[in-house]
Amino acid sequence: MSAATTRSRTPDRLCAEAVDLARTAAEEAAAPGVVGEHVSAIAEGDRVVTHLFECKDPGYRGWRWAVTVTRASRAKLVTLNETVLLPGDDALLAPEWVPWSERLRPGDMGPGDLLPTDAEDLRLEAGWSGEDVPPPNSVVSTEMAELVEAEDADVTDRTVVPVRGSIAAVAEELGMRRARVLSRYGLHSAADRWDESFGAKTPMAQAAPASCVSCGFLVAIGGSLGQAFGVCANEFSPADGRLVSLSYGCGGHSEAAVMPKPPRPAPPVLDSMATDEFPLRPAPAGDTGSVPVSDLPAADLGHS
Ligand code: SF4
Numbered sequence: 001m002s003a004a005t006t007r008s009r010t011p012d013r014l015c016a017e018a019v020d021l022a023r024t025a026a027e028e029a030a031a032p033g034v035v036g037e038h039v040s041a042i043a044e045g046d047r048v049v050t051h052l053f054e055c056k057d058p059g060y061r062g063w064r065w066a067v068t069v070t071r072a073s074r075a076k077l078v079t080l081n082e083t084v085l086l087p088g089d090d091a092l093l094a095p096e097w098v099p100w101s102e103r104l105r106p107g108d109m110g111p112g113d114l115l116p117t118d119a120e121d122l123r124l125e126a127g128w129s130g131e132d133v134p135p136p137n138s139v140v141s142t143e144m145a146e147l148v149e150a151e152d153a154d155v156t157d158r159t160v161v162p163v164r165g166s167i168a169a170v171a172e173e174l175g176m177r178r179a180r181v182l183s184r185y186g187l188h189s190a191a192d193r194w195d196e197s198f199g200a201k202t203p204m205a206q207a208a209p210a211s212c213v214s215c216g217f218l219v220a221i222g223g224s225l226g227q228a229f230g231v232c233a234n235e236f237s238p239a240d241g242r243l244v245s246l247s248y249g250c251g252g253h254s255e256a257a258v259m260p261k262p263p264r265p266a267p268p269v270l271d272s273m274a275t276d277e278f279p280l281r282p283a284p285a286g287d288t289g290s291v292p293v294s295d296l297p298a299a300d301l302g303h304s
Pocket of ligand 1: 215240251
Protein backbone atom coordinates (compact mmCIF):
# COMPACT_ATOMS: atom_id res chain seq x y z
CA MET A 1 0.00 0.00 0.00
CA SER A 2 1.36 3.39 -0.84
CA ALA A 3 1.32 5.68 2.14
CA ALA A 4 -0.15 8.80 0.66
CA THR A 5 -2.63 11.05 2.34
CA THR A 6 -3.88 14.42 1.26
CA ARG A 7 -5.49 15.36 4.57
CA SER A 8 -3.66 16.55 7.65
CA ARG A 9 -5.23 13.96 9.94
CA THR A 10 -3.76 10.48 10.21
CA PRO A 11 -5.95 7.70 8.84
CA ASP A 12 -7.34 5.25 11.31
CA ARG A 13 -4.94 2.30 11.39
CA LEU A 14 -7.52 -0.49 11.10
CA CYS A 15 -9.43 1.28 8.35
CA ALA A 16 -6.21 2.06 6.48
CA GLU A 17 -5.23 -1.60 6.61
CA ALA A 18 -8.57 -2.76 5.15
CA VAL A 19 -7.26 -2.55 1.58
CA ASP A 20 -8.48 -6.02 0.63
CA LEU A 21 -11.99 -5.24 1.84
CA ALA A 22 -11.94 -2.04 -0.21
CA ARG A 23 -10.60 -3.80 -3.30
CA THR A 24 -13.24 -6.50 -3.11
CA ALA A 25 -15.92 -3.83 -2.94
CA ALA A 26 -14.45 -1.96 -5.88
CA GLU A 27 -14.25 -5.12 -7.98
CA GLU A 28 -17.86 -5.90 -7.19
CA ALA A 29 -18.91 -2.49 -8.45
CA ALA A 30 -16.61 -2.42 -11.46
CA ALA A 31 -16.23 -4.70 -14.45
CA PRO A 32 -13.66 -7.53 -14.08
CA GLY A 33 -10.05 -6.37 -14.48
CA VAL A 34 -10.88 -2.72 -14.27
CA VAL A 35 -9.64 -2.08 -10.73
CA GLY A 36 -5.90 -1.38 -10.72
CA GLU A 37 -3.23 -0.63 -8.15
CA HIS A 38 -4.02 0.86 -4.76
CA VAL A 39 -3.15 4.55 -4.95
CA SER A 40 -3.72 6.06 -1.53
CA ALA A 41 -5.74 6.08 1.66
CA ILE A 42 -7.35 9.31 2.77
CA ALA A 43 -8.67 10.05 6.23
CA GLU A 44 -12.19 11.46 5.84
CA GLY A 45 -12.88 11.71 9.55
CA ASP A 46 -12.60 9.71 12.77
CA ARG A 47 -12.40 6.05 11.77
CA VAL A 48 -13.48 6.87 8.21
CA VAL A 49 -10.95 6.20 5.44
CA THR A 50 -11.27 6.28 1.66
CA HIS A 51 -9.09 3.94 -0.37
CA LEU A 52 -8.32 4.97 -3.95
CA PHE A 53 -7.59 2.44 -6.70
CA GLU A 54 -6.54 3.04 -10.26
CA CYS A 55 -9.26 2.66 -12.88
CA LYS A 56 -7.97 0.69 -15.86
CA ASP A 57 -11.00 1.33 -18.04
CA PRO A 58 -9.63 3.16 -21.12
CA GLY A 59 -12.72 5.35 -21.18
CA TYR A 60 -11.96 6.64 -17.67
CA ARG A 61 -8.32 7.55 -17.91
CA GLY A 62 -7.12 9.21 -14.69
CA TRP A 63 -10.21 8.23 -12.69
CA ARG A 64 -10.06 6.41 -9.34
CA TRP A 65 -12.23 3.85 -7.66
CA ALA A 66 -12.90 5.37 -4.24
CA VAL A 67 -14.01 2.95 -1.53
CA THR A 68 -14.81 4.40 1.86
CA VAL A 69 -14.59 2.14 4.89
CA THR A 70 -15.33 2.83 8.52
CA ARG A 71 -15.65 1.19 11.92
CA ALA A 72 -17.56 1.95 15.08
CA SER A 73 -15.91 3.38 18.11
CA ARG A 74 -14.00 0.71 20.08
CA ALA A 75 -14.94 -1.89 17.39
CA LYS A 76 -12.31 -3.73 15.41
CA LEU A 77 -14.59 -4.72 12.55
CA VAL A 78 -14.12 -2.49 9.51
CA THR A 79 -17.20 -2.20 7.30
CA LEU A 80 -17.91 -0.83 3.88
CA ASN A 81 -19.44 2.61 3.58
CA GLU A 82 -19.64 3.40 -0.16
CA THR A 83 -17.95 2.78 -3.51
CA VAL A 84 -17.79 5.38 -6.26
CA LEU A 85 -15.73 6.27 -9.30
CA LEU A 86 -14.14 9.72 -8.93
CA PRO A 87 -11.98 11.82 -11.29
CA GLY A 88 -8.32 12.23 -10.35
CA ASP A 89 -6.18 15.30 -10.98
CA ASP A 90 -5.33 14.18 -14.52
CA ALA A 91 -8.71 12.64 -15.30
CA LEU A 92 -10.19 12.90 -18.72
CA LEU A 93 -13.37 14.90 -18.14
CA ALA A 94 -16.29 15.87 -20.30
CA PRO A 95 -16.45 19.57 -21.10
CA GLU A 96 -18.45 21.72 -18.75
CA TRP A 97 -22.14 21.39 -19.44
CA VAL A 98 -23.59 24.21 -21.50
CA PRO A 99 -27.36 24.84 -21.71
CA TRP A 100 -28.90 23.99 -25.07
CA SER A 101 -29.90 27.61 -25.61
CA GLU A 102 -26.20 28.55 -25.60
CA ARG A 103 -25.14 25.54 -27.65
CA LEU A 104 -27.61 26.21 -30.44
CA ARG A 105 -26.02 27.43 -33.65
CA PRO A 106 -27.53 28.78 -36.87
CA GLY A 107 -28.52 25.89 -39.08
CA ASP A 108 -29.06 23.46 -36.17
CA MET A 109 -32.83 23.45 -36.54
CA GLY A 110 -34.36 20.68 -38.60
CA PRO A 111 -37.89 19.93 -39.81
CA GLY A 112 -40.29 19.49 -36.89
CA ASP A 113 -37.94 21.11 -34.35
CA LEU A 114 -39.43 23.72 -32.03
CA LEU A 115 -37.31 26.60 -30.82
CA PRO A 116 -38.89 28.44 -27.89
CA THR A 117 -38.17 32.15 -27.82
CA ASP A 118 -37.38 33.62 -24.45
CA ALA A 119 -40.05 35.94 -23.05
CA GLU A 120 -37.31 38.49 -22.42
CA ASP A 121 -35.60 38.05 -25.79
CA LEU A 122 -33.84 41.33 -26.50
CA ARG A 123 -34.42 40.98 -30.21
CA LEU A 124 -38.16 41.40 -29.71
CA GLU A 125 -40.50 43.90 -28.18
CA ALA A 126 -44.27 44.10 -27.81
CA GLY A 127 -46.26 44.90 -30.91
CA TRP A 128 -49.40 47.01 -31.02
CA SER A 129 -52.11 45.19 -29.09
CA GLY A 130 -54.93 47.68 -29.55
CA GLU A 131 -55.06 48.36 -25.84
CA ASP A 132 -53.35 51.72 -26.14
CA VAL A 133 -55.95 54.43 -25.97
CA PRO A 134 -55.09 57.58 -27.90
CA PRO A 135 -55.31 60.86 -26.00
CA PRO A 136 -58.77 62.51 -26.17
CA ASN A 137 -57.56 65.35 -28.38
CA SER A 138 -55.88 62.97 -30.83
CA VAL A 139 -57.24 63.00 -34.35
CA VAL A 140 -57.82 59.25 -34.09
CA SER A 141 -59.47 59.21 -30.66
CA THR A 142 -63.05 58.02 -30.30
CA GLU A 143 -64.15 61.37 -28.90
CA MET A 144 -62.67 63.24 -31.82
CA ALA A 145 -64.19 60.80 -34.30
CA GLU A 146 -67.64 61.33 -32.79
CA LEU A 147 -67.14 65.08 -32.91
CA VAL A 148 -66.11 64.98 -36.56
CA GLU A 149 -69.02 62.73 -37.32
CA ALA A 150 -71.46 65.14 -35.69
CA GLU A 151 -70.03 68.14 -37.54
CA ASP A 152 -70.09 66.26 -40.83
CA ALA A 153 -73.69 65.24 -40.26
CA ASP A 154 -74.63 68.95 -40.18
CA VAL A 155 -73.08 69.48 -43.58
CA THR A 156 -73.54 66.18 -45.37
CA ASP A 157 -75.30 62.90 -44.90
CA ARG A 158 -72.04 61.09 -44.32
CA THR A 159 -72.38 59.01 -41.18
CA VAL A 160 -69.51 56.53 -41.52
CA VAL A 161 -66.21 57.53 -39.88
CA PRO A 162 -63.44 56.41 -42.19
CA VAL A 163 -61.22 53.72 -40.68
CA ARG A 164 -58.32 54.83 -42.77
CA GLY A 165 -55.87 56.78 -40.66
CA SER A 166 -56.85 55.09 -37.40
CA ILE A 167 -54.12 53.67 -35.18
CA ALA A 168 -55.19 50.15 -36.06
CA ALA A 169 -54.92 50.88 -39.78
CA VAL A 170 -51.48 52.47 -39.38
CA ALA A 171 -50.31 49.63 -37.16
CA GLU A 172 -51.59 47.16 -39.72
CA GLU A 173 -49.76 48.92 -42.51
CA LEU A 174 -46.52 49.02 -40.56
CA GLY A 175 -46.80 45.36 -39.61
CA MET A 176 -47.05 46.18 -35.93
CA ARG A 177 -50.23 44.24 -35.18
CA ARG A 178 -48.41 41.21 -33.88
CA ALA A 179 -47.82 40.06 -30.34
CA ARG A 180 -44.14 40.88 -30.69
CA VAL A 181 -42.12 42.71 -33.31
CA LEU A 182 -38.40 43.24 -33.90
CA SER A 183 -36.80 45.56 -31.41
CA ARG A 184 -34.22 48.11 -32.43
CA TYR A 185 -31.53 45.76 -31.19
CA GLY A 186 -33.01 42.87 -33.19
CA LEU A 187 -33.15 45.04 -36.28
CA HIS A 188 -29.53 46.15 -35.94
CA SER A 189 -28.16 42.72 -35.18
CA ALA A 190 -29.94 41.28 -38.24
CA ALA A 191 -28.62 44.08 -40.44
CA ASP A 192 -25.06 43.53 -39.14
CA ARG A 193 -25.32 39.81 -39.79
CA TRP A 194 -26.58 40.23 -43.33
CA ASP A 195 -24.04 42.90 -44.08
CA GLU A 196 -21.29 40.55 -42.96
CA SER A 197 -22.44 37.83 -45.36
CA PHE A 198 -23.62 39.95 -48.29
CA GLY A 199 -22.13 43.38 -47.73
CA ALA A 200 -19.65 45.71 -49.32
CA LYS A 201 -16.64 44.24 -47.49
CA THR A 202 -17.01 40.70 -48.88
CA PRO A 203 -14.50 39.56 -51.53
CA MET A 204 -17.36 39.06 -54.00
CA ALA A 205 -18.49 42.67 -53.63
CA GLN A 206 -14.92 43.97 -53.82
CA ALA A 207 -14.43 42.25 -57.17
CA ALA A 208 -17.89 43.07 -58.56
CA PRO A 209 -18.16 45.38 -61.58
CA ALA A 210 -21.05 47.28 -59.97
CA SER A 211 -23.21 47.15 -56.87
CA CYS A 212 -26.67 45.74 -56.30
CA VAL A 213 -28.30 49.15 -56.06
CA SER A 214 -28.05 49.49 -59.86
CA CYS A 215 -28.75 45.85 -60.68
CA GLY A 216 -31.94 44.83 -62.44
CA PHE A 217 -32.12 41.61 -60.42
CA LEU A 218 -32.56 43.44 -57.12
CA VAL A 219 -36.04 43.23 -55.58
CA ALA A 220 -36.75 46.18 -53.30
CA ILE A 221 -38.11 45.53 -49.80
CA GLY A 222 -40.20 47.77 -47.57
CA GLY A 223 -39.64 49.04 -44.05
CA SER A 224 -36.56 50.69 -42.66
CA LEU A 225 -34.34 47.81 -43.80
CA GLY A 226 -35.32 48.59 -47.38
CA GLN A 227 -33.05 51.62 -47.22
CA ALA A 228 -30.01 49.38 -47.04
CA PHE A 229 -31.07 45.94 -48.28
CA GLY A 230 -32.93 44.20 -51.07
CA VAL A 231 -33.43 40.64 -52.27
CA CYS A 232 -31.30 39.23 -55.07
CA ALA A 233 -33.35 37.43 -57.72
CA ASN A 234 -30.59 36.26 -60.03
CA GLU A 235 -30.56 32.47 -60.00
CA PHE A 236 -26.90 32.43 -61.08
CA SER A 237 -25.79 34.71 -58.27
CA PRO A 238 -24.46 33.26 -54.99
CA ALA A 239 -26.94 35.57 -53.27
CA ASP A 240 -30.05 34.37 -55.10
CA GLY A 241 -33.00 34.61 -52.72
CA ARG A 242 -30.89 36.28 -50.02
CA LEU A 243 -31.04 39.72 -48.53
CA VAL A 244 -28.14 41.69 -49.94
CA SER A 245 -26.78 45.05 -48.97
CA LEU A 246 -27.33 47.66 -51.65
CA SER A 247 -23.56 48.06 -51.70
CA TYR A 248 -23.00 44.35 -52.30
CA GLY A 249 -22.44 43.15 -55.85
CA CYS A 250 -21.41 40.20 -57.97
CA GLY A 251 -20.37 39.37 -61.51
CA GLY A 252 -23.98 38.59 -62.37
CA HIS A 253 -24.91 42.29 -62.26
CA SER A 254 -27.50 42.85 -64.96
CA GLU A 255 -25.42 45.55 -66.66
CA ALA A 256 -21.99 44.07 -66.05
CA ALA A 257 -21.41 42.57 -69.50
CA VAL A 258 -23.76 43.01 -72.42
CA MET A 259 -23.90 39.90 -74.62
CA PRO A 260 -22.13 40.56 -77.99
CA LYS A 261 -24.33 40.29 -81.09
CA PRO A 262 -23.54 37.39 -83.51
CA PRO A 263 -21.25 38.56 -86.37
CA ARG A 264 -22.99 39.33 -89.67
CA PRO A 265 -21.32 38.06 -92.90
CA ALA A 266 -19.90 40.74 -95.17
CA PRO A 267 -21.98 41.48 -98.29
CA PRO A 268 -20.74 39.66 -101.47
CA VAL A 269 -18.19 41.54 -103.56
CA LEU A 270 -19.77 40.46 -106.89
CA ASP A 271 -23.30 41.53 -107.53
CA SER A 272 -23.76 38.92 -110.28
CA MET A 273 -23.68 35.15 -109.91
CA ALA A 274 -23.99 34.46 -113.68
CA THR A 275 -21.58 31.94 -115.33
CA ASP A 276 -19.06 32.90 -117.98
CA GLU A 277 -18.68 30.83 -121.17
CA PHE A 278 -15.21 29.65 -122.23
CA PRO A 279 -14.38 27.94 -125.62
CA LEU A 280 -13.29 24.26 -125.40
CA ARG A 281 -10.94 24.50 -128.47
CA PRO A 282 -8.28 27.02 -129.37
CA ALA A 283 -9.61 29.79 -131.47
CA PRO A 284 -8.99 29.52 -135.23
CA ALA A 285 -6.00 31.39 -136.66
CA GLY A 286 -6.72 35.01 -137.08
CA ASP A 287 -9.13 34.88 -134.21
CA THR A 288 -7.65 36.91 -131.37
CA GLY A 289 -9.85 35.16 -128.88
CA SER A 290 -11.20 38.43 -127.69
CA VAL A 291 -14.91 38.65 -127.18
CA PRO A 292 -16.64 41.52 -128.81
CA VAL A 293 -17.76 44.05 -126.31
CA SER A 294 -21.25 43.72 -127.61
CA ASP A 295 -21.24 39.99 -126.64
CA LEU A 296 -20.19 40.56 -123.01
CA PRO A 297 -22.88 40.20 -120.35
CA ALA A 298 -24.21 43.51 -119.22
CA ALA A 299 -23.16 42.79 -115.61
CA ASP A 300 -19.48 42.46 -116.61
CA LEU A 301 -19.64 45.92 -118.06
CA GLY A 302 -20.70 47.33 -114.79
CA HIS A 303 -24.31 47.91 -115.94
CA SER A 304 -27.02 47.01 -113.59
S1 SF4 B 1 -27.11 39.64 -59.38
FE1 SF4 B 1 -25.36 40.30 -58.15
S2 SF4 B 1 -25.34 42.53 -58.38
FE2 SF4 B 1 -27.38 41.81 -58.99
S3 SF4 B 1 -28.68 41.90 -57.17
FE3 SF4 B 1 -27.84 39.85 -57.25
S4 SF4 B 1 -25.98 39.96 -56.03
FE4 SF4 B 1 -26.55 42.06 -56.51
